[in-house]
Amino acid sequence: MAKSSKGVFFCKECGYESNGWLGQCPSCRSWNTFVEAPPATDGKTGVKGGAATVGASGLLPAGAGEAVLLEKAPKTERERVSTGIEELDRVLGGGLVKGSIVLVSGDPGIGKSTLMLMLSGKISGKKKVLYVSGEESCEQIKMRADRLGVGGEGLYVFAETNIARVYEQVGAVAPDVMIVDSIQTMCDDNVQGTAGSVSQVREITASLMKLSKSRGITTLVVGHVTKDGSIAGPKILEHMVDTVLYFEGERQLVYRIMRCVKNRFGSTNEIGVFEMTGKGLNEVPNPSATFLEGRPVNAPGSAVACVLEGTRPMLVEVQALISGANPGNPRRMCTGVDYNRLSMILAVLEKRLGLNIVNCDAYVNVVGGIKIDEPAADLAIVGAIVSSVGNVPVPAECAFFGEIGLTGEVRAVTHADKRLSEIIRLGFKRCYMPLANKAAVADIEKAELRKEFPAEIRYIGNLKELRY
Ligand SMILES: Nc1ncnc2c1ncn2[C@@H]1O[C@H](COP(=O)(O)OP(=O)(O)OP(=O)(O)O)[C@@H](O)[C@H]1O
Numbered sequence: 001m002a003k004s005s006k007g008v009f010f011c012k013e014c015g016y017e018s019n020g021w022l023g024q025c026p027s028c029r030s031w032n033t034f035v036e037a038p039p040a041t042d043g044k045t046g047v048k049g050g051a052a053t054v055g056a057s058g059l060l061p062a063g064a065g066e067a068v069l070l071e072k073a074p075k076t077e078r079e080r081v082s083t084g085i086e087e088l089d090r091v092l093g094g095g096l097v098k099g100s101i102v103l104v105s106g107d108p109g110i111g112k113s114t115l116m117l118m119l120s121g122k123i124s125g126k127k128k129v130l131y132v133s134g135e136e137s138c139e140q141i142k143m144r145a146d147r148l149g150v151g152g153e154g155l156y157v158f159a160e161t162n163i164a165r166v167y168e169q170v171g172a173v174a175p176d177v178m179i180v181d182s183i184q185t186m187c188d189d190n191v192q193g194t195a196g197s198v199s200q201v202r203e204i205t206a207s208l209m210k211l212s213k214s215r216g217i218t219t220l221v222v223g224h225v226t227k228d229g230s231i232a233g234p235k236i237l238e239h240m241v242d243t244v245l246y247f248e249g250e251r252q253l254v255y256r257i258m259r260c261v262k263n264r265f266g267s268t269n270e271i272g273v274f275e276m277t278g279k280g281l282n283e284v285p286n287p288s289a290t291f292l293e294g295r296p297v298n299a300p301g302s303a304v305a306c307v308l309e310g311t312r313p314m315l316v317e318v319q320a321l322i323s324g325a326n327p328g329n330p331r332r333m334c335t336g337v338d339y340n341r342l343s344m345i346l347a348v349l350e351k352r353l354g355l356n357i358v359n360c361d362a363y364v365n366v367v368g369g370i371k372i373d374e375p376a377a378d379l380a381i382v383g384a385i386v387s388s389v390g391n392v393p394v395p396a397e398c399a400f401f402g403e404i405g406l407t408g409e410v411r412a413v414t415h416a417d418k419r420l421s422e423i424i425r426l427g428f429k430r431c432y433m434p435l436a437n438k439a440a441v442a443d444i445e446k447a448e449l450r451k452e453f454p455a456e457i458r459y460i461g462n463l464k465e466l467r468y
């Protein structure tokens, strides 16, 4: 048998490719995850060649086989379709691009199908939408649609897992927007493996991509994530599609955050915030006010941080509890902040402010299930810890932002002006911020001084200057 007709082997977890079977994946180190995938087929879907070659073509029309001078390359503005959901439009950079393929992934039960059905309902007023579900029957979809209040003239639903039958319906309905819920339930008879296997997922995504590019159908594909948080299926899936969205949040809590991790037609900076209710997902246009709702007033150990999610400033409450000395074996627990960052801040506070806390148990929590991954929240964490240690509440109308260095210095952060504006907009009376950012907010300070009841801005150069 010629070598080229042999199947290659893939790691089911991360998509690592190998010519032979391996017991342990050299990339993700998982054991027994290698499965054989056949070479790409030339079956009914018409997908030829490896998925990567199709993926690299982007939005170029099929058959554009000649090199052209960049100056003479055709220039077309991509038509965008608004999803009717403002938070989602913002994440996508202004709506869905016609003919693009978007992967929406998230943990089980987080609300992917709910969001897709709501979006289908909104778009179906102006465009034809085909909602393909491999997970639910038409009755189930109808029940959910009734509960969400979704309906629209141009909304077609189809419960099917066979991709060839789906393509038949695409021919019959000729939709502008298609939703495939989910890629792991779809099956192509011409490809080896069961639904959800690496080879099936790869080939079906490639064929969906060809279809959407050639017919100008905007396709949204729902994908499951594995227990380690990555999208189930080959990594190449993320390279093939135009946009990758992650829908995340704690299932016990009501807030959901839509994050864009890849976008060929816009920035990946924006996030969308939603709230899960019995009637579906509600948009949260003003997350700061929502996250701060019901905040304890005059309680020691609570401080407000201003963090940037994409280009959007958001105020969140950080809580700290420092309790009893536990020499040699202190407990450190944090939710929503980085464990190493917390350890560093505790060490800095011990060394530079002389707080005797290295042997104390420390618990830090960001309220609302929000995850902070930028150092600008350091100053608020310090504020909450110092308040808990001294059992003195931080005044309720205070907010903080600034990065802490190892010598106890408060370092400048990006977009100080946006953060300060958000703090003032929400009616905070005092803001602690880095001295190094003073010049960046000079205009805002000047405007504030002219007001009758201005917000007080306290510039901090070093932690030693922090006073409530
Ligand atoms: N009848 C209901 N009343 C209120 N909330 C509901 C109801 N049914 C579902 N939900 C909410 O919707 C969530 C499930 O949403 P959805 O089915 O859209 O998730 P999903 O991400 O598509 O899940 P899966 O990965 O299983 O496909 C549930 O976790 C629950 O919070």
Ligand SMILES: [Mg+2]
Pocket: 112, 113, 114, 135, 181
């Ligand atoms: Mg679902």
